[in-house]
Amino acid sequence: MNISDLTDRFGLLAVGLIAFAVILLALYGLAELASRNNRGRWVAAVFLSPAIIFLLVGLVYPAIRTITMSFFSGDGSEFVGMENYAWAVTDPDALQTLINTALWIIVVPALSTVCGLVYAVLVDGRRGERIYKALVFLPMGISFVGASIIWKFVYQYKSSGTQIGLLNQVMTWFGGSPVNWLNNSPMNNFLLMVVLVWIEVGFATVVLSAALKGVPNEIVEAARIDGATPTEIFWHVTVPSIRSAIIVVAVTVFIATLKLFDIVRAMTGGHHGTDVLAHNMWDQAFRLGNDGRGATMAVLLFALVIPVVIYQVRNMRRQELEGR
């Protein structure tokens, strides 16, 4: 890149920043102009309007359009009513997708949270706790596609000759014959879940470990003096004290799982019975050219996320109230 390219680029950046400042000033000026008595409302309206416009254009309009599209045929030319939804719950492949998604959202958040909690409790207060936590947190730093490529090598299969996949090499060391891990349903679904759990356990550990530090020593000691066993302390003191952190972790992992696309795309392409909602949505709309079915999958995904978001928002509100 030469100097003129740089000035071009940063020149553009400067113009952008100046324009941004000018718009802000103009908005402020508009708000200033408003009459004194309902000024608060005016100021709010003026400063909210950019956000509202972006929300309308970027969220509300696409949502409405997607819902409309889900009632139309593959090329969007004719109205087909509920046909796409009927397809989603009767077609064996679509059903497989829904079943897989259900499995994912049950297994992954549960496993990630449990593993993270157990690990956090085990390393809590030990020597070298930081190193243990850093080790399990490392996969968080790897992108989903990167992680998928790494694990694809672990599961790599060759029918004969030298195995380049770790798992199959271990199999042959123990005298077994190599297995085509990623092509065997339903096992392959769980092997893909391992990848996401591997990534998310680090997140769960770090958050839960921080929460554990917040459990007051006094109540733990009080419980101990009252004669509670370590198991009882864990279940009746520690877990209730960090309940909200556990919920936050589970819900976050749940949402990450629900919108999971990368791992399936990079590892199996959704074949061999491993498709999930978010991947099938893309596959239908872009690879197979069926916008109607793609939109239907998007709506189903939307419908599944909403209850979780509502639960999460309520949970946060309650916490805020409790905090006061």
Next chain:
Amino acid sequence: MSKTRRIFCLTAAVSAIALAAAACGAPDDEGEDRGAVPDDATDCGNYEQYGDLEGETVSILGSIRDAEADEMMEAWSYFESCTKATIEYEGTGEFESDMKVRVDGGNAPDIALFPQPGLMSTFKDDLKPASDAVKELATEGWTEDWLNYGTIDGELYAAPHSSNAKSFIWYSPTYFSDNGYEIPQTWDELIALSDTMVANGIQPWCAGFESGGATGWPGTDWIEDIVLREGTDVYDQWVTHAIPFNDPQIVTAIDKAGTILQNNDYIYGGTDTISSTAFQEAGYPILDGSCAMSRQASFYGAMWPAETNVAEDGDVFAFRFPESNEGDNTMLVGGEFVAAFSDSEATDAVRQFLASELYHNARLQTGPWSTARQGVDPANATTPINQYATEILTDPAVTVRFDGSDLMPGSVGASSFWTGIVQWVDGDKTSQQMADDIENSWP
């Protein structure tokens, strides 16, 4: 050193290892099999007809990548330097989805190299029909069978680009001559030969359908080869869905494929290994005489281990898939079609160039390639198998049919047909069940 910083360093180290691991698995790009730079192609006198295109840029999107893309662009470079036009090529591994996004977003490339005519026809409204000059070159250069696949609703939209011959059975010429086996000319002879081989104590066939996310496609080629040899009419009706996928004729053809693919005496390692054997390596046992034959397209010539001599008198070569009906002369093919989303002068010049004999001769020499362009000299091909394929493809007497799964809708040809064939070859479904399921998935 702060904790976050330490974590960051560790993460960076792990990412670097991951990258290295990814690099280890990448296929090696080897520059061998390169021919000499063609003389005609470098002579700017041959490009005068396209005029001066200085400052013009033509964007091309295709699914060809890596070494093959470099060889293709080398053949284009003479056009670029003589006409001063710039060709911007972009190769993508997600051609189907990229095309749809680009076209729907009003950002279509000037030219797209479609590997599937079926996909091309879905963009009919945005495509520009071939100009008269391109039409003339196309009619001069390709047989009607080929042009039909570039034609949508009676209008020619695209001339073919590369072509590969798919109805090939790979074998070891030395193994055949040592044992006195003859190349079979008919299906019955093929089965008789297989039986003789079984009697002589080997499992004659090697097959592998594993291909990552596209597992199953090598099996669809088997079915297509057999349906095509039942009759071109049946084949055409089948791929256009004029007859259902579970038509009795198709089910019979699947059963016929089963006489080889579901026969444990025939398949090396047993039929249950087919769906998990990588197609790239499926034919390797031919080299040590463990099996004798493997059905795969002409491009398989580039997949043999590096030291293999792929020639008619070498370690491995291919013969044509035998005919079922006497007098038939058919070939299943694949290839790309050059469709345009722009009708600018420069775009048209590039299309004319890509349809010209000059380009096809040059491209044959820049790397392993085969073409169906009439008038090219097959001897220009850099490898014996590509020469053989080009000879067959340019022979007007050969009836050509395009790979059916590339003509069917994506939800069949790139989805349910693949899964169906895997379940069938694993023995989970009968021919009838497989055909019924695929028929149900037809949109």
